[in-house]
Amino acid sequence: MTTIAVLGAGKIGEALLSGLIKAGRAPSDLLFTERFPSRAEELTKTYGISHVDVPTAVQRADVIVVAVKPQDIEPLLDEVAPKIPAGKLVVSLCAGLPTKLFERRLPEGTAVVRVMPNTPMLVGEAMAAISGGAHAEDHHLDLVEELLGSVGKVARVPETQQDAVTALSGSGPAYFFYLVEAMIDAGILLGIPRATAADLIVQSAVGAATMLREGDGHPVMLREAVTSPAGTTIAGIRELEKHGVRAALIDAIEAARDRSVELGKAHED
Ligand SMILES: NC(=O)C1=CN([C@@H]2O[C@H](COP(=O)(O)OP(=O)(O)OC[C@H]3O[C@@H](n4cnc5c(N)ncnc54)[C@H](O)[C@@H]3O)[C@@H](O)[C@H]2O)C=CC1
Numbered sequence: 001m002t003t004i005a006v007l008g009a010g011k012i013g014e015a016l017l018s019g020l021i022k023a024g025r026a027p028s029d030l031l032f033t034e035r036f037p038s039r040a041e042e043l044t045k046t047y048g049i050s051h052v053d054v055p056t057a058v059q060r061a062d063v064i065v066v067a068v069k070p071q072d073i074e075p076l077l078d079e080v081a082p083k084i085p086a087g088k089l090v091v092s093l094c095a096g097l098p099t100k101l102f103e104r105r106l107p108e109g110t111a112v113v114r115v116m117p118n119t120p121m122l123v124g125e126a127m128a129a130i131s132g133g134a135h136a137e138d139h140h141l142d143l144v145e146e147l148l149g150s151v152g153k154v155a156r157v158p159e160t161q162q163d164a165v166t167a168l169s170g171s172g173p174a175y176f177f178y179l180v181e182a183m184i185d186a187g188i189l190l191g192i193p194r195a196t197a198a199d200l201i202v203q204s205a206v207g208a209a210t211m212l213r214e215g216d217g218h219p220v221m222l223r224e225a226v227t228s229p230a231g232t233t234i235a236g237i238r239e240l241e242k243h244g245v246r247a248a249l250i251d252a253i254e255a256a257r258d259r260s261v262e263l264g265k266a267h268e269d
């Protein structure tokens, strides 16, 4: 069985470990490193996965998943580079960081795959986009696709698209949560108890997402089907258009893309 080590077990590292266990992977095939001992203890208690140091992780694992913040990558690479044996597969989940940053710092020929996942991995509904670096071969991409395929959907994209993907599906769940939060607030304004408003909106979001995924309709057609002549929906849509919500979303996603590019540039030579 492939042994996987996650370096940095924060939100996304935990989402991956937990998703892999839910998908049937044995905790004994998983390892993690974590700089905060209390956090490490909590994860070992919850999932039964061993917390190890970096030399042990890179020795024992076949696949080394880097899940620290982009701002924390340099000290991590300083620790990993002298210890990692040749021939390991390195998978980076870090926003903005190009595969060539890892290739420059790790032993010559190290296969690196850049991945942009998202937190719905926790419930087996991730969207992950993967791109191979200079030394990643088809079998490396196949392995990463298989691993991530057990916790959601996987797309292969050219690395040049990863900053845009980060803005769309990496950050995307946060924008949906934000929308849901705002709609629940609207319910409160209209006098609906918070718990009832949350039920109404969350189920509407699940229903709408299911129609988008499983139906054969385009989002525009689906929205038109809700929008009756002289009805309630168009009265609401007019307000969204007046407040520039579409343009705000496009600007938000462009800003997220730009930030991803900036995070990568901070680590250029
Ligand atoms: N949170 C999200 O929705 C997503 C995050 N990502 C990427 O995943 C990476 C991690 O993000 P989060 O999990 O949100 O951050 P986080 O801050 O929750 O987790 C990072 C973890 O790494 C640990 N850490 C830092 N340096 C370390 C070191 N040298 N050795 C061992 N542990 C170390 C920290 O203590 C922390 O627990 C980032 O690069 C981010 O861009 C990618 C997609 C989605």
Ligand SMILES: O=C(O)[C@@H]1CCC=N1
Pocket: 095, 166, 170, 171
């Ligand atoms: O906000 C961030 O930087 C990370 C990357 C994508 C989602 N969360």
